[in-house]
Amino acid sequence: MTPxxxxxxxxxxxxxxxxxxxGYYYFGKPLEALCLMMGIYISWQWLQLYRLHRWLDQGQTTVLPRTLGIWGSIFTENQRLQQSSIKHQQRLQAIINRIQDSTAALQDSVLMVDATGALEFWNQAAQNYLGLRSPVDIGQPITNxxxxxEFKAYFDKADYRExxxxxxxxxxxxxxxxxITxxxxxxxxxxxxxxxxxxQLEEMRKDFVANVSHELRxxxxxxxxxxxxxxxxxxxxxxxxxxxxQQMSEQSHRMENLLKDLLMLSRLETGENEQAQPVALQPLLEAIRRDAASLSSNKHTLSLSIDHDQKLMGFYxxxxxxxxxxxxxxxxxxxxxxxVKLHWYSEGGKGYFSVTDNGIGIAHHHIPRLTERFYRADPSRSIATGGTGLGLAIVKHVLLHHDGELQISSEEGKGSTFTCVFPGSRLSDTSAPGQ
Incomplete structure (x- = not known):
């Protein structure tokens, strides 16, 4: 218990x-005197409680009431807490003002949206880029x-990894x-x-590659x-x-392959293609296996397995x-x-085409960059094989065009597996009616 x-x-x-x-000495009525004293004490307590309520209601506009006993400590402690709260609020307001000043100075837009999608805050750049108006748009759904x-679908999907x-x-x-975070x-x-x-730079690059490729052909x-x-x-x-x-012929053929790959990438990036059609996978993969066998000249063992005879909606x-x-x-x-093993299969409602070999493999640190243009894990070996450095970039763009993705797993000295993953929405069985 405190003092x-x-x-x-x-x-x-x-x-x-x-x-x-x-009460006993003067009136002979100690009980009545005791009740009178308790009534006076309770009334005094109610008076102090009223003074405290009025002082709190008026805030700091009135002087701190003077009183005795525990009520004096209560008044003093409340005043100390109020002053501490005011200083804390001032510090917070200073921080908020500083944050608002710094975000207002940014050239990029900053917006805060609550869980319901209503706008809570934005800086000056947001008004310039998005046409927001203050304070009219505060509390308005951002999708309105x-x-x-595209923005509404992106916002509602809540997948902001890209x-x-x-x-x-x-x-x-x-x-x-x-x-969005x-x-x-x-x-x-x-x-x-x-x-x-x-x-603009990306468009210039695409136009440059397309024009140069056409002009060099x-x-x-x-x-x-x-x-x-x-x-x-x-x-x-x-x-x-x-x-x-012989060297001139080899280099001209290599240049022709490079131009062909560049033109393919240009078409994929600009979306210049025909209407998607169902592509029968079995004859396509068998034709690719025969071409690979011809390239191998019977120096490798090639196998093809197709678990489900399906068609893929896309571009042949x-x-x-x-x-x-x-x-x-x-x-x-x-x-x-x-x-080299070629395998088509379905799993979990998706279609997979994997190419597995037991070749030289790829170091782990090269894998994230393999689909970049002209990136080579081993430049000397790529030059020896006549590669252009664009093959996997083309694969990536083709899969993106078909709503798919490329998965790569490899280990040096043990081989690699490249897997193309397609969504189930693009698959259909060849046995289905109308296929």
Whole structure:
């Protein structure tokens, strides 16, 4: 028990003893005197309680009431707590003001959205990029203010591992990238970047690659034609010319393959293709296995297994290119006498095409970058096999075009497995009616 309470109890005890003594000595009625003293004490307590309520209701606008006993400690402690709370609120307000000033100075948009999707806060850049108005839009659902269908689908899906890039709702010439982070009780922090410059550079790169590839095809075809003509008449040329013509022929064919891959990537990126059609997988995979056997020249063992005879909704040429790249790579990077296995199967409502070999394998740190353009885990070996460095990039883009993904597992010296995964929505059985 604190000293304040001890003093208050002693004070009450002294008052009771005084009331009983005076009532007995002066009036001969100690009980009545005791009741009178208790009534006075209770009234005084109610008066102090009223003063405390009025002082708290008025806040710091009135002087702290003066009183005795435990009520004096209560008034003093309440004043101390109020002053501490005010200082704490001032510190918090200073922090909030600093955060608001810093976010207002950002060139990127910052928005806070609650669990229901209602806007709580945004900075000046958000008003410039998204056309938000303060305070009219506070509390409004963000999907009512940004009406782009892609954004609504992205926001409602709540899968924010990849950012979303769309045009600005108030300026179609500006491209914005949305990065959303969940925090608290499903509240959202939205960062919006202006990626117009990057988008323009990407379009310039695509146009450059497509235009250069087209422009180089004609002169390269002319050069290859003349080289072949000279090789056909090699007996009329000096002997030393044979090796030079052979190297020219090899490099021109390599350049033709490179241009072909670049044009394929350009078509995939720009979406220049025909309407998707059901592609029968069994004849496609059998044709690829025969091509791989021809490339291998019977130096490898190739096997094909198809668990389910299905069709895949997509684009025949793209699928053939992607599957061929995986199979031909397995043949090229598997030593003579090795085994390459092609396997199509369904599992968990998805379709899988895997290519497994027991070749040289790939170091683990190379795997995340294998689908980058011109990336080679072993440049010297790729040059020796005539690779362009674009094969797996084409595979990745083809799978993205078919709503699929590429999975890679490998171990140095033990081989690799490349698996194409397709969603069940693109699969159908060949035995189904109308297929």
């Amino acid at each position: 304040v309470w001890r003093r208050e109890l002693r004070r009450i005890l002294y008052l009771l003893i005084l009331a009983v003594g005076c 203010l940004i009406r782009t269908p 950012p979303l890039t769309i045009r600005s709702p108030i300026n179609p010439r500006i491209y914005l990238q949305f990065n 969940l925090f608290g009780r499903k509240d959202r922090l939205i960062l919006v970047h202006d990626v117009t410059r990057l988008k 004609t002169p390269l075809t002319v050069i290859s034609g003349y080289v072949e003509t000279m090789q056909a008449a090699s007996e009329m040329l000096p002997p030393r010319w044979g090796r030079m013509l 040429n793209e699928l053939r290119s992607a599957f061929s790249n995986l199979v031909f790579n397995a043949v090229k990077y598997t030593p003579e006498g090795g085994h």
